[in-house]
Amino acid sequence: MNAPHTLEWQSHALPRRPPPPAMIEALRERFGASCSTAAAVCAQHGRDESAYDAAPPDVVVFCESNEDVAAVVQLADRYAVPVIPFGVGSSLEGHLLAVQGGVSIDLGRMNKVLRLNAEDLTVTVQAGVTRMQLNNEIRHSGLFFPIDPGADASIGGMTATRASGTNAVRYGTMRENVLALTVVTAAGEIVRTGTRARKSSAGYDLTRLMVGSEGTLGVITEVTLRLYPQPEAASAAVCNFPSIKAAVDTTIAIIQMGVPIARCELLDPNAIRAVNRREKLTLREEPMLLMEFHGTTASVAEQATMVQEIAADHGGQAFEWASTPEERTRLWTARHHAYFAALQMRPGCRCISTDTCVPISRLAECLIDTAAEVEASGIPYFIVGHVGDGNFHVGYLIDPNDPDESLRAETLNQQLVARALELEGTCTGEHGIGLHKMGFLIDEAGLATVAMMRAVKQALDPKNIMNPGKIFSA
Amino acid sequence: MNAPHTLEWQSHALPRRPPPPAMIEALRERFGASCSTAAAVCAQHGRDESAYDAAPPDVVVFCESNEDVAAVVQLADRYAVPVIPFGVGSSLEGHLLAVQGGVSIDLGRMNKVLRLNAEDLTVTVQAGVTRMQLNNEIRHSGLFFPIDPGADASIGGMTATRASGTNAVRYGTMRENVLALTVVTAAGEIVRTGTRARKSSAGYDLTRLMVGSEGTLGVITEVTLRLYPQPEAASAAVCNFPSIKAAVDTTIAIIQMGVPIARCELLDPNAIRAVNRREKLTLREEPMLLMEFHGTTASVAEQATMVQEIAADHGGQAFEWASTPEERTRLWTARHHAYFAALQMRPGCRCISTDTCVPISRLAECLIDTAAEVEASGIPYFIVGHVGDGNFHVGYLIDPNDPDESLRAETLNQQLVARALELEGTCTGEHGIGLHKMGFLIDEAGLATVAMMRAVKQALDPKNIMNPGKIFSA
Numbered sequence: 020m021n022a023p024h025t026l027e028w029q030s031h032a033l034p035r036r037p038p039p040p041a042m043i044e045a046l047r048e049r050f051g052a053s054c055s056t057a058a059a060v061c062a063q064h065g066r067d068e069s070a071y072d073a074a075p076p077d078v079v080v081f082c083e084s085n086e087d088v089a090a091v092v093q094l095a096d097r098y099a100v101p102v103i104p105f106g107v108g109s110s111l112e113g114h115l116l117a118v119q120g121g122v123s124i125d126l127g128r129m130n131k132v133l134r135l136n137a138e139d140l141t142v143t144v145q146a147g148v149t150r151m152q153l154n155n156e157i158r159h160s161g162l163f164f165p166i167d168p169g170a171d172a173s174i175g176g177m178t179a180t181r182a183s184g185t186n187a188v189r190y191g192t193m194r195e196n197v198l199a200l201t202v203v204t205a206a207g208e209i210v211r212t213g214t215r216a217r218k219s220s221a222g223y224d225l226t227r228l229m230v231g232s233e234g235t236l237g238v239i240t241e242v243t244l245r246l247y248p249q250p251e252a253a254s255a256a257v258c259n260f261p262s263i264k265a266a267v268d269t270t271i272a273i274i275q276m277g278v279p280i281a282r283c284e285l286l287d288p289n290a291i292r293a294v295n296r297r298e299k300l301t302l303r304e305e306p307m308l309l310m311e312f313h314g315t316t317a318s319v320a321e322q323a324t325m326v327q328e329i330a331a332d333h334g335g336q337a338f339e340w341a342s343t344p345e346e347r348t349r350l351w352t353a354r355h356h357a358y359f360a361a362l363q364m365r366p367g368c369r370c371i372s373t374d375t376c377v378p379i380s381r382l383a384e385c386l387i388d389t390a391a392e393v394e395a396s397g398i399p400y401f402i403v404g405h406v407g408d409g410n411f412h413v414g415y416l417i418d419p420n421d422p423d424e425s426l427r428a429e430t431l432n433q434q435l436v437a438r439a440l441e442l443e444g445t446c447t448g449e450h451g452i453g454l455h456k457m458g459f460l461i462d463e464a465g466l467a468t469v470a471m472m473r474a475v476k477q478a479l480d481p482k483n484i485m486n487p488g489k490i491f492s493a
Numbered sequence: 494m495n496a497p498h499t500l501e502w503q504s505h506a507l508p509r510r511p512p513p514p515a516m517i518e519a520l521r522e523r524f525g526a527s528c529s530t531a532a533a534v535c536a537q538h539g540r541d542e543s544a545y546d547a548a549p550p551d552v553v554v555f556c557e558s559n560e561d562v563a564a565v566v567q568l569a570d571r572y573a574v575p576v577i578p579f580g581v582g583s584s585l586e587g588h589l590l591a592v593q594g595g596v597s598i599d600l601g602r603m604n605k606v607l608r609l610n611a612e613d614l615t616v617t618v619q620a621g622v623t624r625m626q627l628n629n630e631i632r633h634s635g636l637f638f639p640i641d642p643g644a645d646a647s648i649g650g651m652t653a654t655r656a657s658g659t660n661a662v663r664y665g666t667m668r669e670n671v672l673a674l675t676v677v678t679a680a681g682e683i684v685r686t687g688t689r690a691r692k693s694s695a696g697y698d699l700t701r702l703m704v705g706s707e708g709t710l711g712v713i714t715e716v717t718l719r720l721y722p723q724p725e726a727a728s729a730a731v732c733n734f735p736s737i738k739a740a741v742d743t744t745i746a747i748i749q750m751g752v753p754i755a756r757c758e759l760l761d762p763n764a765i766r767a768v769n770r771r772e773k774l775t776l777r778e779e780p781m782l783l784m785e786f787h788g789t790t791a792s793v794a795e796q797a798t799m800v801q802e803i804a805a806d807h808g809g810q811a812f813e814w815a816s817t818p819e820e821r822t823r824l825w826t827a828r829h830h831a832y833f834a835a836l837q838m839r840p841g842c843r844c845i846s847t848d849t850c851v852p853i854s855r856l857a858e859c860l861i862d863t864a865a866e867v868e869a870s871g872i873p874y875f876i877v878g879h880v881g882d883g884n885f886h887v888g889y890l891i892d893p894n895d896p897d898e899s900l901r902a903e904t905l906n907q908q909l910v911a912r913a914l915e916l917e918g919t920c921t922g923e924h925g926i927g928l929h930k931m932g933f934l935i936d937e938a939g940l941a942t943v944a945m946m947r948a949v950k951q952a953l954d955p956k957n958i959m960n961p962g963k964i965f966s967a
Contacts, residue, residue, distance in 0.1 A: 136854065137749075138745060138749065139852040139853055139854045140748065140749070141852065181692075181694040182694075192692050194692070195665070195669055204941070204945065208941050210939065210941045211939065212938070212942060214917055214919050215852045215917040216884075217852075217853075217883055218666050218919075218923065219655075219921065220654055220655040220656075220848075220921045220923050220925045221920055221921050221926060221930070221933075221937055221938065222946050223702060223950075224655070224668065224698075224704065224705055225946065228698060228702050231698055248749060248750065248751035277721065277722035277724065279753070318795065321791055321792065376691065376692055378615065380610065408690075408692055410692065443689040444690045445688050445690045445692075445693035447693065448693060448694065450694060451694045452694070452695060459695075460695055460696050464695065464696060465684065467682050467684045468684045469696070472697045474952040474953060475702075475949055475953070479945060479948060479949070490697075
C-alpha cells in the first residue's frame with residue numbers, strides 16, 4: 020500500500036525560510052539575552068508531545084508583552100520569516116515544529132493573570148498562564164475555570180487548538196468559554212477581538228475564528244475567559260460495565276435525560292490496567308465510566324440517584340463513590356496520568372493518539388469496530404474517551420525504531436478517521452489539525468470548504484509567515 | 494450638532510447595481526413564476542421591522558432547494574449583482590433593505606425539518622423553518638430548541654444575526670447552538686461547514702464565522718442545531734423590586750450563586766404598563782423580574798427557594814408563581830408582546846430599539862444612567878432586558894413624521910452605546926449591525942479589527958455581492 024497521506028510532511032521537505040543575519044541582529048538588539056540561537060534552546064522549542072522528530076526554529080525569542088510580540092512579528096513580516104507561538108509544548112499534533120525554520124515566540128513569561136472580574140465571572144490572562152496556575156490564582160474568588168485537557172497547557176495554546184477535555188460535556192470547550200482576545204496580527208498590529216459582554220452580534224466573530232486557528236492567523240497574547248462558581252457540592256463515581264456498548268448506552272441515556280453531568284469518561288480495560296499499575300490502584304479491569312457531578316448538595320444527590328438507576332439498567336455494577344476532595348483528586352489524577360501510565364506498559368515506546376469525535380448515537384459502533392480492528396493488529400493500545408461528547412482517543416503504543424509499526428498505526432488511524440467521518444463525526448475533537456491531519460481535514464470538510472479556510476488565511480496572512488505548514492500544506 | 498454617523502447610509506445613497514435584462518431573463522427561465530419583479534412583491538422584500546424606509550430589490554426569487562439558491566448566486570456572481578437573503582422579515586437593523594438593488598432570495602419555501610436525530614439531540618432544518626414551527630414539529634421527541642428572540646424568526650435569519658433572547662442565560666445563543674451549516678458561497682458553490690459532532694478542532698471555525706455574518710459572506714440554506722431535553726419541571730415567577738438597581742443586583746447574585754436559571758427578564762414600569770393595557774393583566778407597575786426555572790421537580794423547587802431568598806435580600810416582594818403551562822404561556826406571551834404593546838401606547842409611532850449588552854456588574858449603572866437620560870428627553874420609551882446576560886433594549890417610541898424626534902432618539906442611542914462601550918460592553922447583543930450600527934462597530938472594535946473583518950469579506954466575496962452595504966459601508 021501507499022504511505023498514508025498524513026505523513027506527507029515528513030516525506031516532502033518544505034523549503035526553509037531562515038531569518039537573515041540582519042533580522043537576527045535586530046532581534047538581538049531589541050531582546051538581548053531574551054533572544055537565543057543556542058542549539059539546545061532551539062531544539063527544545065522545535066518539538067512537542069507528538070511522535071514527530073524535532074524541527075527546531077532558528078531563533079527563540081522570550082516575549083514579555085504584547086509589544087514584544089508585535090516587534091518580533093513586524094520583523095518577521097519585513098523579512099517574510101515564519102513565526103511559531105510556543106506555550107508549554109504540550110501539543111499532540113506537531114503544531115510547534117518549525118518546518119520551515121524561523122522564529123519561535125516563547126510566551127512562557129507572559130504568565131500574569133491580568134484582571135479578575137469576579138462579579139462578571141470573567142478573567143483576563145496573558146497567553147502563557149497555564150490552566151492550573153489560573154485556577155490556583157483565582158481560587159479565593161470562589162470561581163474556577165473548567166476546561167481541562169489533561170496536560171497543564173497554557174491558556175494561549177488551549178485557545179489556539181480549541182481545547183476541551185473532561186469537563187466539556189457540561190461547561191463546553193474553549194469555543195464556548197473565550198469571550199475576547201488580544202492578538203498580534205501577521206502585520207505586527209496589536210488588535211482586540213470581542214468584549215467582556217457575555218454575548219454580542221457585532222460583526223464577524225473574529226474571536227471564534229482565532230480560537231482553533233493553531234497560530235496560523237496571528238499570535239494570541241491575551242485571553243478573556245468565562246469562569247464558573249465553584250459548585251457547592253461535587254462527587255465522583257466509578258462504575259464498571261459488562262461491555263463498552265453498555266457504558267456508552269448509559270452515557271447516551273444520561274445525556275438524553277438531561278442530567279447535567281460534569282464529567283463522563285470512559286476507560287477501557289487496557290487503560291485501567293496501566294493506571295492500576297502506575298498509581299497502585301485496584302480498579303476493576305473492565306470497561307469503566309468515571310463520572311463527576313456538580314451542583315447543590317441536593318442536586319448532586321439527585322443526579323447520582325438518576326445515574327445509578329440508568330447504569331443499573333445497562334448492567335453497571337460496583338458503583339463506587341468518591342466525595343472527599345482527596346478521593347476525587349486521586350481518581351482524576353489517575354485518569355489524567357493514563358497517557359503516561361500507558362507509556363510505561365511498553366518501555367521505550369511512543370504513543371500516537373487518535374482524536375475522533377462522533378455523534379453519541381454512533382459512538383458505541385465506532386468504538387467497538389475500532390477496538391476490534393486495533394486488537395487484531397497486535398499493536399498495544401488503550402482507549403480513553405470523553406464519551407459524553409462522543410470524543411475518544413486510541414493510544415497506539417509503538418516502537419519508534421520500527422517504521423513498519425508506525426505505518427501500521429497510521430493506517431489504523433486512517434481507518435478510524437474514515438469510520439468517524441462516515442458516522443458524521445470529525446477527525447479531531449480537541450487536538451487540532453497541526454501537521455498530522457491536513458489530509459483528514461480535506462476528507463472531512465471537502466476541498467471547497469478548505470479553500471474557504473485558505474482564502475481566509477491568505478487574506479489575514481498574505482506572506483504565510485504565521486505557523487506555516489500547519490492546517491494546510493504550505 | 495452633526496447628524497449621527499449611524500444615519501450615514503440614509504444621507505449617502507449607494508450606487509445601484511440592478512440586474513441587467515439578460516440576468517432577469519435567465520432567472521425567469523430557471524424559476525418561472527417563482528421569480529417576481531412585481532412592485533408589491535419587491536416592496537415587501539425591501540423592508541423589515543426597523544424604522545428605515547423600504548429599499549426594494551429589483552427581483553425576488555422564491556427558492557426551494559440549495560441548488561435553486563446556488564443558481565441565483567451563480568448568476569449574481571456572473572453579473573456582479575447584489576443578493577439579499579430573506580427569511581420572515583423580522584430584522585430590526587435594516588438587514589433586508591436592498592440598498593443597491595439586486596435580488597432578494599426568499600427562503601420561506603425552504604421550510605422543511607430535514608432530519609431529527611433525537612438520540613444525539615440534533616436537528617437539521619432548512620433556513621426558512623421558523624423557531625415555533627421547529628418546536629411544534631419536534632415536540633413528540635421530548636426535545637426542544639430554546640433560542641427565543643421574541644419574533645417567530647426563521648432559523649436562517651437567527652443564525653445570520655447570531656440571535657439569542659430570553660433563554661440565552663441558560664442555553665446560550667445561536668453561537669453556541671449551531672453545529673453545522675450548508676452555505677451557498679459568493680461563487681455559487683454549495684459547501685458544508687462543521688459536522689454533527691458536538692465539538693471539533695478541525696481547522697477554522699467557518700460555522701462560527703457564518704453565524705452572525707448577516708448574509709454578507711454567503712447564503713445560509715441549512716442549519717444543524719443542538720436540542721435539549723424538555724425539562725421535567727418548569728416554573729415561572731414574577732417579582733417586583735423597589736428599584737431597577739435592586740432587580741439587577743438580584744440578578745447578579747443569582748448568576749454568581751450558580752443558579753441555573755433558564756430566563757431572567759427585566760421589565761421597567763413603562764413596559765409593564767403597556768403590557769397590562771394590551772393583555773388585560775394587572776401586574777404591578779414597578780421594576781419587575783420575570784423568571785423561569787427548568788429542571789427536575791426537586792431542582793426547580795430548590796432554585797425557586799434560593800432565588801426567593803436572594804430577591805428578599807434586595808427588597809423583592811410579591812413573588813408570584815406560574816407553574817401550569819397555561820399560566821407560564823400567558824406571562825411569556827405578555828413579555829413577547831411588550832414591543833407591540835408599547836407601540837399601542839403612542840398610536841402611529843415607530844419604535845427604535847437599542848440593543849446594548851454589558852458585563853453584568855456594570856448593568857445597573859448603565860440602565861440607571863440611560864433611563865434618567867431618556868426620561869429627561871421627554872421621548873416616550875420602555876425598557877426590557879435579558880438581564881442575566883447584561884443585555885437590554887430601550888424602545889424609543891417616535892413620531893415618524895418628526896425628523897427632530899428621530900434625530901434626538903438616535904442621539905440618545907449614541908450616548909447609550911458610548912456608555913456601554915465605556916463599560917466594556919457591545920453595541921449589539923443580538924440584533925446585529927445591519928445598516929444602523931456600522932459606525933458603532935468601528936467605535937467598538939477599532940479600525941484595525943474592522944479591517945480584519947473587511948479582509949475576510951473581501952476574500953470570501955471579492956465582488957461584494959453578498960448583502961452589500963451591511964456591517965461595513967459598501
